[in-house]
Amino acid sequence: MNVLNGSELFNIVNNNFKSFPISKIFIGNSGFMYLSGSIIEGFGNESSDVDLYIIYNEMDKKDIINQIPDFGNTISDECDEFIKYHFEYDGKRFDCELWRIDQVIEIIEELNNIKSLNDSGHHIISTSKLEFLHRLKIGVSIYNSHNFNKIKKSVNFLYLNLYTVLQMMYMQDRILEDVQGALLSKDIGTSFFSAKKLLKYAIHSYLAYFGETNISEKWIYRKLKRYSYNYNNDELLEKYLELQSTEYNELKAEDFVNRVISFCNKLNSNIYRKMESYSRYFPENEILISK
Known part of the structure; x- marks a missing residue:
């Protein structure tokens, strides 16, 4: 055609x-x-x-x-x-x-x-x-x-960026509860696969700050590739691929879950710092205030 x-x-x-x-x-x-x-x-x-x-x-x-x-x-x-x-x-x-x-x-x-x-x-x-x-x-x-x-x-497309960041963070909080609850109950398999879901939302949230407001899961790799190109930084893509491609191993699953949580917290902390200058746009937002 x-x-x-x-x-x-x-x-x-x-x-x-x-x-x-x-x-x-x-x-x-x-x-x-x-x-x-x-x-x-x-x-x-x-x-x-x-x-x-x-x-x-x-x-x-x-x-x-x-x-x-x-x-x-x-x-x-x-x-x-x-x-x-x-x-x-x-x-x-x-x-x-x-x-x-x-x-x-x-x-x-x-x-x-x-x-x-x-x-x-x-x-x-x-x-x-x-x-x-x-x-x-x-x-x-x-x-x-x-x-x-x-x-x-x-x-106001800036609002679209910020709102998408915050909504994805909210979703992370919900999924993190599931991950931690599964760990406490020794349901290692559920915590492992929930952690991979948590990782996706953390990536969506991080990239939304940079204007990637397409939250379709199927394009997450392409968004990461574009971020790597635009910012000359392959670290985020490489880390995502490393964690997302990890196969389930019951003996190592808990360590994997903790590594994912740590990485997601690192991304979120980075975003919190970047978004401090935008807090005036969401003065009542509990997430920005509490974190």
Whole structure:
């Protein structure tokens, strides 16, 4: 398949809405469309799907769904946040997500206005919203660039970095409890494999500080490779590979678990120091205060 430009991508998507021109979705000219995903991020390959995001104005969801051929059961079940649509063209799979503009603005405001990770017990921005914000951050406009750039500039992506760091740290705390509980109960096997999970979240947290807000587990190696290249430092990648490739040995498992915990604590301490200058952004955050 030849590389498609923005106009060609727009025409392909437009032609897949039966007789319903995609321009009708953009009532008031406030909508836009952009390309994102692994191809744009530099992680994709020839077999990767093309990810398209379509931001549309106020319109009944059913009216849009009715115009999509063979829609089947491809609607997202995540709180009806968006419509998901797939089609193939020239042997290539296209994944489309359709979000209403008011939803997009609400997501951005939710991020920009966050004061603490621990609001109302524990404030969590849903995974689908975090992924959307990340995809917006790396996205490339292919229709209505003015609207796309306006919306993109309204996002505080520093907050996205910091929030992702803190959420991954929160997850580490939860997993660490499991690791330590398994050790205390002499469940060495569970503690061993839980420690490997802990390691992944520590890496996600550390890299998020440097802008790697894609928390998909499958790209963790590629993110580490990019970090190594950008900062001319292979130590983090080498340590991760060493620990993650360690095979289970019951006699050595407890020592391995303690080494993982020690390494994760080292990474977190490094991040805590780096984030001290940003504590004003999350003045109520218990994690930054207590650590």
